[in-house]
Amino acid sequence: MPELPDVEHHRRTVAEHATGQRVERVAINDPALLEGTSPQGLGRSLVGRTVTAPRRHGKWLILEFDGEDGPHLLVHFRMTGRLVWHEDGEVAGDDAVALHLEHGVLAYRSERRLGAVWYLPPGTEREEVTGPLGPDAVTLDRNGLAEVLGDRRGGLKSALLDQARIAGLGNELVDEVLWRSRLHPRRRAASLEPDELDALHQQLRIVLRRAIRAGHVPAGPTWLNGQRAEREPRCPDCGGPLVRERIAGRTTLWCPTEQPPPGVGG
DNA sequence: CCTAATGTTTGTGC
DNA sequence: AGCACAAACATTAG
Numbered sequence: 001m002p003e004l005p006d007v008e009h010h011r012r013t014v015a016e017h018a019t020g021q022r023v024e025r026v027a028i029n030d031p032a033l034l035e036g037t038s039p040q041g042l043g044r045s046l047v048g049r050t051v052t053a054p055r056r057h058g059k060w061l062i063l064e065f066d067g068e069d070g071p072h073l074l075v076h077f078r079m080t081g082r083l084v085w086h087e088d089g090e091v092a093g094d095d096a097v098a099l100h101l102e103h104g105v106l107a108y109r110s111e112r113r114l115g116a117v118w119y120l121p122p123g124t125e126r127e128e129v130t131g132p133l134g135p136d137a138v139t140l141d142r143n144g145l146a147e148v149l150g151d152r153r154g155g156l157k158s159a160l161l162d163q164a165r166i167a168g169l170g171n172e173l174v175d176e177v178l179w180r181s182r183l184h185p186r187r188r189a190a191s192l193e194p195d196e197l198d199a200l201h202q203q204l205r206i207v208l209r210r211a212i213r214a215g216h217v218p219a220g221p222t223w224l225n226g227q228r229a230e231r232e233p234r235c236p237d238c239g240g241p242l243v244r245e246r247i248a249g250r251t252t253l254w255c256p257t258e259q260p261p262p263g264v265g266g
Numbered sequence: 267c268c269t270a271a272t273g274t275t276t277g278t279g280c
Numbered sequence: 281a282g283c284a285c286a287a288a289c290a291t292t293a294g
Contacts (some may be wrong), residue, residue: 002272077272078272078289080271112271112290114291115274155283170272172272246285250273251271
């Protein structure tokens with residue numbers, strides 16, 4: 001579930017509750033979810049430091065600490081990760097990594113244990129952990145989008161999911177944006193006409209803005225995403241049945257009426 | 267029992 | 281090299 005809007009929600013949680021507070025101690029319940037250092041090493045690096053303004057790039061949350069060359073924590077949520085703020089200072093058993101601060105506890109959980117918290121030593125490049133990341137989807141302008149898709153030979157959906165090209169879009173966001181842009185996910189990425197690029201960029205902005213406001217990709221009656229869990233999903237727009245098939249390795253929903261499949265050549 | 271699930275990595279093959 | 285696909289990762293829900 002966590003895509004860009006969910007990570008942005010977690011970033012705001014940190015900004016509202018944790019920024020400006022000193023780390024008093026760290027508690028590691030699940031060492032497997034702490035990468036790049038040991039529990040003891042994390043304590044040595046962070047205790048006494050103050051949490052500064054959190055940043056986000058794509059689906060990565062970047063926690064920073066004060067000091068000349070303060071260390072960073074890089075947080076990825078994968079399928080089921082999330083951050084929890086404990087005002088009362090109590091941690092739960094499923095809090096894998098917890099930072100005890102002056103007025104509460106910031107805890108990372110990952111139910112299916114796919115995500116993790118990476119310790120990034122001072123002076124280390126972020127890309128060594130995150131791999132190459134394209135521009136954040138929020139900051140991508142229309143020409144940037146054209147650039148990212150233009151030299152791609154493959155399908156539109158797989159291009160939009162490629163974090164090295166555009167950082168932050170996941171399965172739900174991409175299906176939603178393609179549906180609203182009336183573009184079929186199997187279109188060749190480089191085959192879009194200027195007006196199609198305009199529509200894609202405009203819908204991307206609208207969907208991102210609304211999803212960030214909600215803290216997740218909405219699943220209301222006017223959202224394609226609301227049909228994802230339905231046994232017989234229907235197009236919220238035309239009422240016809242949606243197609244559910246595997247595209248770019250992911251379960252994909254699309255409307256056969258509003259998103260015509262590409263013809264020969266893309 | 268089996269299958270599928272949000273994301274990413276890795277291996278394989280065209 | 282670029283891209284697609286499958287499997288793997290760990291766990292739960294159906």
